[in-house]
Every structure is written in structure tokens, then in C-alpha cells.
Amino acid sequence: MVHDTSGRPKPGRARAAISAKGRAAPPPYASLNRAKILCLDCRACFKRDRSKTGYTCPTCGGAAVDIGSAFKAPHRIATRQWEVVLFLASHGFRYRKNAGPAPRTMSEARRRVGVT
Numbered sequence: 001m002v003h004d005t006s007g008r009p010k011p012g013r014a015r016a017a018i019s020a021k022g023r024a025a026p027p028p029y030a031s032l033n034r035a036k037i038l039c040l041d042c043r044a045c046f047k048r049d050r051s052k053t054g055y056t057c058p059t060c061g062g063a064a065v066d067i068g069s070a071f072k073a074p075h076r077i078a079t080r081q082w083e084v085v086l087f088l089a090s091h092g093f094r095y096r097k098n099a100g101p102a103p104r105t106m107s108e109a110r111r112r113v114g115v116t
């Protein structure tokens, strides 16, 4: 029997970081504790690590709000839907899963947040 005494790792050893199931380890940014944030000025939605000190928009640097995980941004030119979203966000409404349908019109939105 011939032993390899060169001390070098055999080809294929470099893949040791891959788990036993054959999948690569998740990248370091793939945190499970992510918040969906919305910039009210840009009408842009991002995912960021959850923070207790508030969020800033990565595009304009302004304040952004945690809009809730169930939020789906309307199309950029859907101005009536954006009016509802911005009204709800500015009144502290959060789009939560299993919370029923979110308000779609301004009258529904006013009723939901208690503003008449």
C-alpha cells in the first residue's frame, strides 16, 4: 500500500465547507431576522436586518418604516394604491400575515386606522 506523504490536501478537500447534504453554507447576509422597510419618499421597498433604532432608505437616506412582512408594493404608477399605502404607513399600519385583507381604498384605510 502506497501512502501519500506529500502533506498536500487531495483535490476535492477544498469543498469541505459544503455541508454533508451537499449544500453550500448560507451567505452571511442571509439573516432570518429581516424587516421589510418602505421609504415613503422613494416609494421603494427593501429588506434589511431588523433594527430597534429605525431605518434609513438606502437610496435617498431619508427615514423608512417597517411596513410589515405581508406588504407587496403596488406598481409605481398606481398612484391611488400608493396613496392608500402611504396613508396607512404614516398612521403606523403594518401589513401582517394572517391579519386579513389590507385596506385597498382610502375609505377602508381611514376606517381601519380610525381616522375619519
Ligand SMILES: [Zn+2]
Residues within 6 Å of the ligand: 039, 040, 041, 042, 043, 044, 057, 058, 059, 060, 061, 062
Ligand atoms: Zn428613499
